[in-house]
Amino acid sequence: MGAATTTVPRAQAHHPDPNENYLKAERGIMSWIYTLDHKRIGVMYLVSVLLAFLIGGIFALAVRLELFSRGKTIMDADAYNRTFTLHGVVMVFLFIIPSVPAALGNFILPIQLGAKDVAFPRLNLMSYYIYVFGACFALYSMVNGAVDTGWTFYTPYSMRTTSAVIPMVLGAFIMGFSSILTGVNFIATVHKLRAPGQTWTKLPLFIWGLYATSIIQVLATPVLAITLLLLCLERFLGLGIFDPKLGGDPVLFQHFFWFYSHPAVYIMIVPGMAVVNEIIATFSRRAIVGYMFVAMSSLALALLGFLVWGHHLFVSGMSEYATMVFSALTFLVAIPSGVKVFNWVATLYKGSIRLESPMLYALSFIFLFTIGGLTGLFLGVLAIDVHLHDTYFVVAHFHYVMVGGTVMGFVGGLHYWWPKITGKLFNEGVAKVAWALVFIGFNVTFIAQFIMGSRGMPRRYYDYLPEYEIFHKVSTIGSWILGLGFLTMAVMFVASLIKGQKSTRNPWGSAALEWQTPTPPPLANFIKVPTITRGPYDYHLATEEELSEK
Numbered sequence: 001m002g003a004a005t006t007t008v009p010r011a012q013a014h015h016p017d018p019n020e021n022y023l024k025a026e027r028g029i030m031s032w033i034y035t036l037d038h039k040r041i042g043v044m045y046l047v048s049v050l051l052a053f054l055i056g057g058i059f060a061l062a063v064r065l066e067l068f069s070r071g072k073t074i075m076d077a078d079a080y081n082r083t084f085t086l087h088g089v090v091m092v093f094l095f096i097i098p099s100v101p102a103a104l105g106n107f108i109l110p111i112q113l114g115a116k117d118v119a120f121p122r123l124n125l126m127s128y129y130i131y132v133f134g135a136c137f138a139l140y141s142m143v144n145g146a147v148d149t150g151w152t153f154y155t156p157y158s159m160r161t162t163s164a165v166i167p168m169v170l171g172a173f174i175m176g177f178s179s180i181l182t183g184v185n186f187i188a189t190v191h192k193l194r195a196p197g198q199t200w201t202k203l204p205l206f207i208w209g210l211y212a213t214s215i216i217q218v219l220a221t222p223v224l225a226i227t228l229l230l231l232c233l234e235r236f237l238g239l240g241i242f243d244p245k246l247g248g249d250p251v252l253f254q255h256f257f258w259f260y261s262h263p264a265v266y267i268m269i270v271p272g273m274a275v276v277n278e279i280i281a282t283f284s285r286r287a288i289v290g291y292m293f294v295a296m297s298s299l300a301l302a303l304l305g306f307l308v309w310g311h312h313l314f315v316s317g318m319s320e321y322a323t324m325v326f327s328a329l330t331f332l333v334a335i336p337s338g339v340k341v342f343n344w345v346a347t348l349y350k351g352s353i354r355l356e357s358p359m360l361y362a363l364s365f366i367f368l369f370t371i372g373g374l375t376g377l378f379l380g381v382l383a384i385d386v387h388l389h390d391t392y393f394v395v396a397h398f399h400y401v402m403v404g405g406t407v408m409g410f411v412g413g414l415h416y417w418w419p420k421i422t423g424k425l426f427n428e429g430v431a432k433v434a435w436a437l438v439f440i441g442f443n444v445t446f447i448a449q450f451i452m453g454s455r456g457m458p459r460r461y462y463d464y465l466p467e468y469e470i471f472h473k474v475s476t477i478g479s480w481i482l483g484l485g486f487l488t489m490a491v492m493f494v495a496s497l498i499k500g501q502k503s504t505r506n507p508w509g510s511a512a513l514e515w516q517t518p519t520p521p522p523l524a525n526f527i528k529v530p531t532i533t534r535g536p537y538d539y540h541l542a543t544e545e546e547l548s549e550k
């Protein structure tokens with residue numbers, strides 16, 4: 001069994017050479033549109049999520065610019081509500097959820113397994129087009145008045161507003177299917193297409209992370225789908241589900257929404273953690289300490305993530321008993337998160353560390369995610385959350401996890417696998433400058449928000465009291481540094497595509513399987529189906545030739 005029996009159902013009419021570089025094996029736009037190659041689908045996702053990141057980033061800069069001074073700066077209150085909502089919706093549904101799994105995961109997962117493709121290549125392509133279809137609904141909403149409810153679509157306001165809620169909700173509904181199908185595909189692939197010798201205990205931790213993520217995607221996303229469908233039904237048919245005026249219960253919406261969306265925050269962070277494992281192993285030239293604990297902590301996060309949604313509703317009107325249970329359960333999720341952080345730090349200890357750009361992002365992840373996670377514990381304390389709920393403290397908390405965590409992991413992974421994907425090297429000096437700008441800009445933006453949040457600045461407000469002005473100013477200036485960092489990075493990657501040096505097979509000298517096949521990989525991923533005899537981080541077992549950077 002295993003990769004040996006993988007079928008590669010490609011356009012059979014003209015047989016492209018499976019040993020040819022995947023970028024060159026077939027040519028022309030049609031060869032991309034109809035491709036069943038997971039690598040090309042990964043690249044198409046990558047282009048799409050980067051575009052979404054750009055759009056979401058422009059909205060973010062606009063929100064920050066508006067808040068630079070009190071009163072009106074560049075837009076009125078109504079436009080402001082729409083802008084921060086669009087920022088949230090685009091970043092969550094169009095960018096961060098598909099970023100690591102669908103873009104990087106699609107490309108890397110089958111190669112790391114030693115497989116020729118994912119289990120269901122046609123389903124994979126369909127997932128991509130479902131994502132695009134859903135994104136079109138979101139775009140339609142944006143140009144038709146957009147949404148002003150916040151990305152959480154809370155009822156009863158989302159029932160009553162005249163903004164274009166329905167197309168946006170349908171867009172999120174449709175994109176959910178893409179997420180579910182990718183999850184199903186990855187689970188089947190990990191079970192069925194491991195190369196000979198690729199046992200569960202030899203799987204790269206990136207795969208364990210994506211496997212855990214897939215489970216959440218399959219189990220949690222349908223709940224969001226039903227919830228959004230109920231919202232549409234209530235709006236169209238006037239059924240009283242969430243709107244108290246019709247006899248519904250708005251808190252029910254919050255329960256449904258967070259029953260998906262708390263697990264969804266693990267759909268966002270676990271893949272980021274998964275990337276970090278690969279980078280840390282390569283750039284400390286060492287096996288990850290406590291491999292099995294790190295692997296199982298991903299599954300633990302996937303399961304525990306389902307038990308804590310109530311911490312978003314501490315002040316929404318739940319029984320006191322329920323709030324205590326949810327608070328206690330919330331502390332439990334810190335354990336598997338802590339396991340990862342401790343094991344990474346232990347891996348770094350006595351490792352031969354090289355501070356190249358992917359590693360800088362991985363280290364930033366550890367540092368920033370720790371701040372994000374620990375402030376989550378503050379919020380999980382009932383008495384403290386009463387004060388901090390719906391303040392900028394929460395905004396800073398989740399940006400430390402989603403940007404400081406997931407985005408750092410994604411961007412680190414993008415640097416790490418960029419030569420594998422494109423076959424080109426990038427300018428490491430410029431990459432380091434971009435990293436420094438991103439790191440400084442991010443902290444300046446959000447530390448200011450922690451402080452003003454703890455002093456009571458509410459989130460989602462258009463205007464503020466004079467005592468908050470200095471923090472808003474600092475935060476906005478931070479956002480410009482951050483934006484400049486990403487701009488520098490974008491220029492660096494485009495320059496690499498145009499005139500980058502050709503990459504060798506294994507530019508980072510990694511022992512992992514994806515670096516053992518040619519760069520860029522051949523259409524069938526490997527010239528010959530690999531037989532796995534050692535783990536991905538077994539530097540002591542890897543041969544000189546395998547680790548060679550030439």
Ligand code: HEM
Pocket residue numbers: 152265266268269311312330331333334337372373374375376377379380381385388389390394397398401402406
């Ligand atoms: C150590 C783990 C974590 C703990 C203990 C934790 C705890 C919390 C708590 C208690 C809240 C509610 C605060 C309030 O609204 O008053 C919250 C909000 C939030 N958290 Fe976390 N969290 C953790 C990890 C994460 C991760 C991994 C992500 C995303 C990748 C995340 C994203 C968010 C978001 C988006 C919100 C705010 C949602 C909203 O109101 O719009 N959190 N967190």
Ligand SMILES: [Cu+2]
Pocket residue numbers: 261262265308309311312
């Ligand atoms: Cu949560």
